[in-house]
Amino acid sequence: MATTDRYGNTLHACTPEGAAHLDRAVEALLFFRPEVTGAVEDALAASPGSPDVQAFAAYLGTLGTEHTGAATARERFARYADGLDAAALPARERLHLAAAAACLDGDLHGAAGLLEELSLAHPRDALALFAGHQLDFLTGDAVRLRDRIGGALSAWGRADGHRGALLGMYAFGLEESGHYRRAEEAGLAALERHPADVWAVHAVTHTYEMQGRIAEGVAFLDARAGHWGSGNYLTVHNWWHYALYALEAGAEETALRVYDAAVHRPESAGLAMELLDAAALLWRLRLAGREEPERWARLADAWEARADPPFYAFNDAHAVMAYVGAGRPGAAEALIADRRRWLAGDAAGPAPSNRAMTAEIGLPVCEALLAQGRGDHAAVVRLLWPVRRRLHAFGGSHAQRDAVQRTLLESALAAGDHDRARLLLSERDGLRPDSPYNWLGRARLADAIGDAALAAVARGRAEGALKGLRPAAPGLVPVPDPTR
Known part of the structure; x- marks a missing residue:
């Protein structure tokens, strides 16, 4: 009798013990539990020939955007693939191995496409859905972030134990695509099934952030802090969202x-996903005129200690934020120069996704952040x-990219580029009409063009919005210990 996983997928070269570990690993992955790493190692020990398990290990090594983890995963995968007749494998597992290889080669877009092809015939492969969903996030593909999960949901019955996890992923895709009401509904439905689904918490938190519903967002996170506030891979990121609410509330x-x-604590592990949240938070404070030299220095030290090669352009931009914030333009210049040399090298080399990201977006953003640090707002x-x-x-x-959007707005205001500032503020107002930040921006623009009446009205609206948020302030004060 063939071995299957809990979702009914037949597992090639996998023992019942390996399948049990694989099921445990997938469940931990879906809910961002740290035990996923140990479960994958157990599955590898029990069934080293399993394509599913080997692909899982490769995904785990790449999706965290840690170049060291990817290097280790690349070596292990190469040993497994050496001499393997992949053509003799079942189609589902051939696609997993091809997607894993693409991830390890830095072709994130290609891997995402292969996993979408896999899900077409096997919509109940939870590992493929999760890995593809994260790749859609890393490549900024909001439509596929939504539709990859939406297209698979009909294959998951309402009584299925992990349908809730898919709803949490679907909620995030809906939110990033601008369907905020549907996103909130799907996220809350996911949490009814699994209150500790931290990705669903994350998705609903985004819906409140994007609509400027700050008081509701604070109340939502406060009520569920026992489920998301410690002990999972999204702990830092969800606390970052909490801090964004605090900033918006003044x-x-x-x-x-x-x-x-x-x-960012002294005990922080120095992971890129955590350091970029720290940089994005301090950068917002810096744009608001608040310098934090000691915090910036510690953060810049952490980025420099990583000595990252070209790997993921989004991380590079946040490293530059840290260097600029810490008053280390030389470090920012060195990073930018290194990425330029890399792009000038073999254009047909590995990491095609990051090459495109760096050339088209990453370098202009890094250079703009450095220019902002120099006061060259034009x-x-x-x-x-x-x-x-x-x-x-x-x-x-x-929400993450808004740090860059705010940089553009702040420099347009500082450069006296009134038409662009007006347009940018108008765009923001349409999405978040009650945002104190947006109203204060309008007040500053009105000051610049000499319209005192409009400035007074805008400041009044900002103050009114802040007063409306103040009932949330008590909920912003207690910060549970994330190490518990």
Whole structure:
């Protein structure tokens, strides 16, 4: 009798023990539990010849955007693939191995396409759906982020134990595609099934962020802090969202308490996904005129200690933020120069996704961030204006990329580029009409053009919006220990 996983997929060269470990690993992955690593190692020990298990290990080594993890995974995968007759494998597992190889070669877009092909015939392959969903996130493909999961949902019955996890993923795809009401509904439905589904928490948190529903977002996170606030791979990122709510509510000190307690602590592991959240938070504070030299210095030290080669352009931009914030333009210049040399090398070399991301978006953003640090606001506008509607192409979410969008707005205001500032503020107002940040921006623009009445009205609206958020302030104060 053939071995199958819990979703009914036949597993080639996998023992029942290996299948049990694989099921455990997939469940941990779906809910971002740290035990996923040990479960995959157990599965490898029990069934080293399993294509599913080997592909899983490859995905685990690449999706965290850690170049060291990818290098280790690449070596192990090469040993497995050496002499393997992949053509003799079942089609589903051939596609898994091809997608894993593409990931390890840096072809994130190709891997995402292969996994979509796999899901067409095997919509109940949860590993393929999760890995593809994360690749869609890393490549900024909001439509596929939504439709990859939406297209598979009909194959998952309402009584299926892991349908909720798919709803959480679907909620994030809906949110990134602008379907906020549907995203909130899907995320909350996922949480009814699994209250500790931190990706669903993350998705709903995004819906409130994108609509400016800050008080509701704070209440939502406060009510569920016991489920998301510690012990999972999204702990830091969801605390980062909490800090964004604090900033929007005018509670900068609270945001910094969250930063110190959860986002970047002395005990932080120095992972890129965590360091970029730290950089994005401090950068927003810097744009608001608040310098944090000691925090910037510690963060820049952490980025420099990584000595990252060209690997993921989105990470590079946040490293540059840290270097600029810490007053180390030389480090930022060195990173930019290194990426330029890399692009000038063998154009047919590995990492095609990151080559495109770096050339088209990453380098202009890095150069703009460096120019902003020098006070050359005209250069910031010149560099960011042409790419502002294509920032998604180097990954991340709308909320994450807003740090770059704010950089463009702040430099347009500082450069006296009133027409562009007006347009940018008008775009933001249409999406978040009650945002204090947006109203204060309008007030500053009105000051610049000499319209005192409009400035007074805008400041009044900003103050009114802040008053509306103040009932949320008590919820912003307690910061549970993320190490518990």
